[in-house]
Amino acid sequence: MTSVAQTLADGTALLHDSSASPRADALLLLAHAMRREREWIVAYGDATPSREEVQAFERLSTQRSEGVPVAYLLGSAGFFGREFLVNESVLVPRPETEHLVAAAIAFIGKRPLDVVDVGTGSGAIACTIAAETRATVCGTDTSSAAVAIANENARRFGVTDRCRFCVGDLTEAVSAQRFDLVVANLPYVPTAEIPSKPDPVAFEPREALDGGSDGLTLYRRLFNTLASLLNANALILLEAAPPTMPGLSAIVRSALPHSAIAVCRDYAGLERYLRISTGATDA
Numbered sequence: 001m002t003s004v005a006q007t008l009a010d011g012t013a014l015l016h017d018s019s020a021s022p023r024a025d026a027l028l029l030l031a032h033a034m035r036r037e038r039e040w041i042v043a044y045g046d047a048t049p050s051r052e053e054v055q056a057f058e059r060l061s062t063q064r065s066e067g068v069p070v071a072y073l074l075g076s077a078g079f080f081g082r083e084f085l086v087n088e089s090v091l092v093p094r095p096e097t098e099h100l101v102a103a104a105i106a107f108i109g110k111r112p113l114d115v116v117d118v119g120t121g122s123g124a125i126a127c128t129i130a131a132e133t134r135a136t137v138c139g140t141d142t143s144s145a146a147v148a149i150a151n152e153n154a155r156r157f158g159v160t161d162r163c164r165f166c167v168g169d170l171t172e173a174v175s176a177q178r179f180d181l182v183v184a185n186l187p188y189v190p191t192a193e194i195p196s197k198p199d200p201v202a203f204e205p206r207e208a209l210d211g212g213s214d215g216l217t218l219y220r221r222l223f224n225t226l227a228s229l230l231n232a233n234a235l236i237l238l239e240a241a242p243p244t245m246p247g248l249s250a251i252v253r254s255a256l257p258h259s260a261i262a263v264c265r266d267y268a269g270l271e272r273y274l275r276i277s278t279g280a281t282d283a
């Protein structure tokens with residue numbers, strides 16, 4: 001029988017050409033197949049996996065070699081220190097979005113503010129804000145499958161009392177409410193730039209990625225109605241593609257001419273989100 005270490009080495013070799021991180025992927029998938037922590041896999045290389053475990057691992061690594069994102073194979077993805085449930089109905093939460101969440105949490109501080117997360121997907125942004133602050137958060141999404149996952153995540157993290165989700169286009173489902181903070185990671189990839197398989201992004205829902213010809217179609221529509229939903233001194237945090245920042249800033253300036261707009265960078269140093277202060281106190 002092959003050892004854990006050899007099984008891991010075989011999986012790493014299989015993923016060599018298809019993954020940017022073959023060993024890390026193989027380690028996660030083997031740990032999942034064996035229902036063990038990653039640390040166990042590393043520490044017990046001499047152990048022998050069962051035939052079922054090896055078969056489960058081979059199935060997972062074959063799917064990974066065809067491009068399926070690791071998060072869909074594991075059924076979860078880490079975000080801001082929590083493990084969120086994900087499936088093919090939602091975008092895999094990205095590390096760069098943690099930056100936007102950190103800015104939201106800093107703005108909220110200890111205040112019991114009202115927050116809307118437009119296009120919530122897995123609910124990673126909304127649930128994290130609810131878990132880390134005393135704010136009340138509403139997440140919206142056009143996809144009822146996404147809202148089902150977001151609700152599961154809210155239950156998982158015990159935030160259902162202050163975090164709820166509605167199905168609807170952009171802010172349609174919350175149009176009677178007012179918010180102190182708006183966060184959005186709307187689809188922003190220009191249509192022509194959406195990758196095709198085997199790129200892992202191509203396995204994610206197209207409606208969570210496709211931002212129209214210039215990547216800003218959804219943001220343009222959001223700003224048709226957003227102004228009337230804002231409380232005084234509200235903050236808006238928007239994630240978008242680095243090349244679209246000037247275009248997005250122009251949309252914001254025309255909808256909210258008195259706001260202060262700052263472009264912020266992600267961990268990679270790329271211009272990734274806009275911070276829009278509508279009040280004089282948070283310029």
Ligand code: GLN
Nearest residue numbers: 185186187188189208209
């Ligand atoms: N960050 C994602 C990507 O580059 C896109 C997310 C989005 O469109 N909101 O693949």
